Amino acid sequence: MRQLLYAATGLAAVTLLPSTTMAQDASWGCQVLLCAASSNPSWHGVPYCVPPMKKLISAMAKPGFSWPICHEAKAGKPGRxxxxxxxxxxxxxxxxxxxxxxxxxxxxxxxxVNVCRATGNNDNDGNDGFTYRRRTGGRDGESCIQEVSTPRPRRADPWYFDIPSDKGVKQRFWFNLNT
Structure with a gap:
């Protein structure tokens, strides 16, 4: 909850809302922004944040959805x-x-990589997650220089808001919309 208060204080610093305005009195867009910026705990662990975020998730599933914007914070729509x-x-x-x-x-x-020089028996070379095949040379028309790949890691929090400070410096806040 303390992190939410810090986020609220930071958001209030860049908004035009009077300092006496309570978070629950903010527009839905500002509620979403404030809750998305909450970390440790994330919005999932802040009772105030659950209703506006669940409303957002529900609205996203409907045709014609338009992201709620907090104009006072000048953050716009989130990225993903x-x-x-x-x-x-x-x-x-x-x-x-x-x-x-x-x-x-x-x-x-x-x-x-040069798979002709790679070592190992159909195992990972160097435990780096890439699969290498041992070869004795570029036989059978295959090149020793090949592209090897590994699955790209997925983000736990794929959504983000870039929220500008009062000096215009943006800070990125990552969040997820998992329920």
Missing amino acids: EVYEQCPEGTKVGYSERGREGNRTEPDKCAKT
């Missing part, structure tokens, strides 16, 4: 990033191509 960044030395990869050759979700982390 389902996947974590790939580890250093790897790049974003795609599992397969969809219809008409379009790429599907960026759900892999890939790197280019």
Whole structure:
């Protein structure tokens, strides 16, 4: 609850609402923003936050949904990033191509390696999560240089708000909408 009070104080600093306004008197958009910014505990553990967030989740399932905005905070709509960044030395990869050759979700982390020099017997080389195959050379028309991949980690909290301070510096607050 203390974190929610800190978030409320920070949000109040960047809003035009009078300091005597209570959080429950805020617009639905500001309630959602305030609750989404709550961490330790997340909005799930703050009794005040459960009703406006469940209302949001319910509204999102309906046609014509429009995200409630807290205009006073100048945060706009949230962003969403389902996947974590790939580890250093790897790049974003795609599992397969969809219809008409379009790429599907960026759900892999890939790197280019020389599999002819990789060690191990069909196990991971260096325990880094990438699968290597032992080869004695580039036989049968296969190249020793190949791209290997591992599943890209998913974020526990894929939604975020970038909330500007009174000096215009944005701070990112991650949250989830799991019930």
